[in-house]
Amino acid sequence: MSRIAYFGPRGTFTEQAARVLAPGEELLPVETVRLAMTAVRKGEADAACVPIENSVEGVVPATLDGLSESTPLVAVAEAILPVHFSVLTRRGGGEIRTVASHPHALAQVRDWLEANLPHAHPVASSSTSAAAVGVLEGDFDAAVCAPVAVEHYDLEVLATEVADVSDAATRFLLVRRPGELPAPTGADRTSVVAAAANRTGTLAELLTELATRGINLTRLDARPTRNNFGEYRFFIDFEGHVAEPRVLDALTALRRHCRNLRFLGSHPRADGTQTTIEPGFGNENFVDAAGWADAVRKGDVA
Numbered sequence: 001m002s003r004i005a006y007f008g009p010r011g012t013f014t015e016q017a018a019r020v021l022a023p024g025e026e027l028l029p030v031e032t033v034r035l036a037m038t039a040v041r042k043g044e045a046d047a048a049c050v051p052i053e054n055s056v057e058g059v060v061p062a063t064l065d066g067l068s069e070s071t072p073l074v075a076v077a078e079a080i081l082p083v084h085f086s087v088l089t090r091r092g093g094g095e096i097r098t099v100a101s102h103p104h105a106l107a108q109v110r111d112w113l114e115a116n117l118p119h120a121h122p123v124a125s126s127s128t129s130a131a132a133v134g135v136l137e138g139d140f141d142a143a144v145c146a147p148v149a150v151e152h153y154d155l156e157v158l159a160t161e162v163a164d165v166s167d168a169a170t171r172f173l174l175v176r177r178p179g180e181l182p183a184p185t186g187a188d189r190t191s192v193v194a195a196a197a198n199r200t201g202t203l204a205e206l207l208t209e210l211a212t213r214g215i216n217l218t219r220l221d222a223r224p225t226r227n228n229f230g231e232y233r234f235f236i237d238f239e240g241h242v243a244e245p246r247v248l249d250a251l252t253a254l255r256r257h258c259r260n261l262r263f264l265g266s267h268p269r270a271d272g273t274q275t276t277i278e279p280g281f282g283n284e285n286f287v288d289a290a291g292w293a294d295a296v297r298k299g300d301v302a
C-alpha cells in the first residue's frame with residue numbers, strides 16, 4: 001500500500017481529492033502544502049496530494065513555490081472537484097464575530113458573508129479544516145469548510161451549499177519523486193517551470209517555441225524568483241505528453257532559452273479534453289521531418 005501525504009488536517013477538499021486520486025491507499029494528513037511535498041522528498045510518503053488552482057481564485061502560490069524549490073517532484077495525476085462550502089459553528093455557540101477559512105475559500109464566499117454574516121470578521125487559517133479545529137478550540141466563531149468536515153469535527157451546520165460562483169472547481173495534483181511517467185492518453189497535460197534571462201522578449205521566445213509547434217497552452221503563471229526584484233519564474237502548462245515527438249521537440253527548444261528549466265510532469269487531464277493537433281503539427285509530421293533530416297545528414301537524400 002502506498003502512503004499519500006495530503007494538505008490537511010482531515011476533512012479538507014484536498015483529502016477528498018486524495019481519495020479520488022489514490023483510492024484505498026494510506027492517507028497521511030499534514031499541516032501545509034509545503035510539508036506534504038517535504039514528506040515525499042524525504043521518502044516519508046510515496047506521493048502528495050496538493051491543490052494547484054481554483055476556477056474563482058486562481059493558483060495556489062504555495063504549490064507553485066513548492067514545485068519549483070528544493071529537489072524535483074513531478075505530477076502524475078490530477079483531479080478536478082466541484083467546490084461549495086458548509087459554514088460550521090460551535091454547538092450552542094452565540095454571536096458570530098469571526099469566521100475563519102483558507103484564503104482561497106474566503107475569497108469564494110465573500111458575497112455570501114457580506115449578505116449573511118455582515119458583522120463577522122474574516123480570518124485566514126492554514127486550511128478549511130484548520131478553521132474547523134479553531135472553532136472547536138474557541139479561536140473563531142465559524143468556519144467555512146468542505147461539506148465532509150462536519151463528519152470529522154463535532155460542530156453545528158449553519159449553512160450548506162455556500163458558494164458565490166455556483167460551478168466553482170479546484171484542480172488538485174498527485175506529485176511524486178521523478179520516475180516512470182504515466183502513459184500518454186491523447187488527453188494529457190505537460191507542465192514546466194522556466195527561469196529565463198531577464199531581457200526583452202524572453203517570455204515571447206518561450207511561448208513562440210510552443211506556438212510554432214502547434215502546442216496549446218492551458219495555464220501561464222509567474223512567481224518571483226525571490227532573488228532579484230522583478231525577476232520571475234514562468235509556470236507553463238500545455239496540452240500533450242513528453243512521450244510525443246512534438247512535445248519533446250518543444251521541450252528541447254525551451255531548454256535552450258532557459259537558465260533553468262524544470263519538468264513538472266506529463267499526465268492525463270481530469271477533464272479528458274483531447275489534445276488539439278492542427279494539420280502539419282502531428283507527431284507523424286515531426287517523426288517524418290526528423291527522419292528526412294537524418295537522411296540528408298547521411299547524404300541519402302538531397
Ligand SMILES: O=C(O)C(=O)C[C@]1(C(=O)O)C=C[C@@H](O)C=C1
Nearest residue numbers: 012013014051102104127128170
Ligand atoms: O483548505 C482546504 O480544504 C483545501 O483543500 C485547500 C483549498 C485551496 O487551496 O483552494 C482547496 C479547495 C478550495 O478551493 C478551498 C481551499
